[in-house]
Amino acid sequence: MKVQVLGRGSQEITYAVIFGKGDEVMAGLTEFAQQYHVGAARITGIGGIEEATVGFFDRPGKRHRPMQIDQPAEVLSLLGDIALLHGQPVVHLHMVVGFPDGSAHGGHLLRAQVWPTMEVIVTAYPNAMNKRLDAETGVAVIDPSEK
Numbered sequence: 001m002k003v004q005v006l007g008r009g010s011q012e013i014t015y016a017v018i019f020g021k022g023d024e025v026m027a028g029l030t031e032f033a034q035q036y037h038v039g040a041a042r043i044t045g046i047g048g049i050e051e052a053t054v055g056f057f058d059r060p061g062k063r064h065r066p067m068q069i070d071q072p073a074e075v076l077s078l079l080g081d082i083a084l085l086h087g088q089p090v091v092h093l094h095m096v097v098g099f100p101d102g103s104a105h106g107g108h109l110l111r112a113q114v115w116p117t118m119e120v121i122v123t124a125y126p127n128a129m130n131k132r133l134d135a136e137t138g139v140a141v142i143d144p145s146e147k
Contacts (some may be wrong), residue, residue, distance in 0.1 A: 020120055046076070
C-alpha cells in the first residue's frame with residue numbers, strides 16, 4: 001500500500017491510497033486510518049480483486065452473512081467512511097464487483113485481496129464522527145450526539 005497526499009483544503013485532506021497485488025483492503029485502510037489519525041472520512045475506489053468476502057446483514061442473527069467471491073473481478077464501486085468507535089478508527093465499506101459476463105455482486109466489505117491494483121481516494125475531515133453500539137441491532141452506528 002502506498003499513500004500520496006493529493007490536496008489540502010482549508011478543512012480537509014485528500015489522500016490517494018494505492019493498493020498492489022496481494023494487499024488486503026480492510027486491513028490496509030484500517031492501518032492507514034490509524035497511522036494518519038483519521039477520525040472522519042469518506043472513501044471511494046475502483047480497481048480489481050483476486051477474491052473477496054462481502055456480507056449481507058442478517059437481522060435475526062445480528063451479523064453479516066458472508067458471501068465469498070472466489071474469482072477475479074473488477075471493482076465497479078467502493079464506497080464508505082471512517083468513524084471512531086471507542087476512540088479507534090473503524091472503516092465501513094460497501095463494494096460492488098463485476099464479472100466477465102456483465103453480472104455484478106456486492107455487499108458490506110469484510111475482506112478483499114487486490115489484483116492488480118485498487119485506487120482508493122480518502123477525504124479526511126477535521127472533526128471526528130463517533131459511533132456507538134446499537135443494542136437492538138448489535139451494529140455500531142454513527143451518532144452525531146456522541147463525543
